[in-house]
Amino acid sequence: MKAGIGLTDKNSQSVAGILNILLADEQVLYSKTRNYHWNYQGDNFMEMHKFYEGQYDELAEMIDQVAERIRMIGQFPEGRLKDFLALTRLEEQDYTTVQEEQLQNLLADHESIIISIRKIVDKIGETYKDQGSMDFVTGIMQQHEKMAWMISSYLP
Ligand SMILES: [Fe+2]
Numbered sequence: 001m002k003a004g005i006g007l008t009d010k011n012s013q014s015v016a017g018i019l020n021i022l023l024a025d026e027q028v029l030y031s032k033t034r035n036y037h038w039n040y041q042g043d044n045f046m047e048m049h050k051f052y053e054g055q056y057d058e059l060a061e062m063i064d065q066v067a068e069r070i071r072m073i074g075q076f077p078e079g080r081l082k083d084f085l086a087l088t089r090l091e092e093q094d095y096t097t098v099q100e101e102q103l104q105n106l107l108a109d110h111e112s113i114i115i116s117i118r119k120i121v122d123k124i125g126e127t128y129k130d131q132g133s134m135d136f137v138t139g140i141m142q143q144h145e146k147m148a149w150m151i152s153s154y155l156p
Helices: 009-038 045-072 081-089 097-126 131-152
Strands: none
Touching: 009 045, 009 081, 009 097, 009 131, 045 131, 097 131
């Protein structure tokens, strides 16, 4: 399916490849955040339970936006869990119910996504001439920066 938006097919395929890896990372981070929403133990249980819920709700919305962005440039997003696991750069750790370990794991993932986006943002706009996706991923990066700040505010 070709989108008549002035992008070559080759360039839109390259951008979709980048966005599909981002989508996989977002899916894994969503799943990890939801895991901690369920499997938390502590005297501030309700606060952390709700905090994680706010974060995974935001990630769910971002996942949808990334997948739909891929359709907008004429390509198809991955949609199967096995594809996400094959593509993601993030790792799943052993189970933990400990606040600091959970937050450190999530923070590392947000930071890793931020650094990945920072590396590819100019390439999307300049090499692949997709200014729309360049602006889009910059917005996603900003959302991760805010989430990373919120998580780090709980850490010593
Ligand atoms: Fe819940």
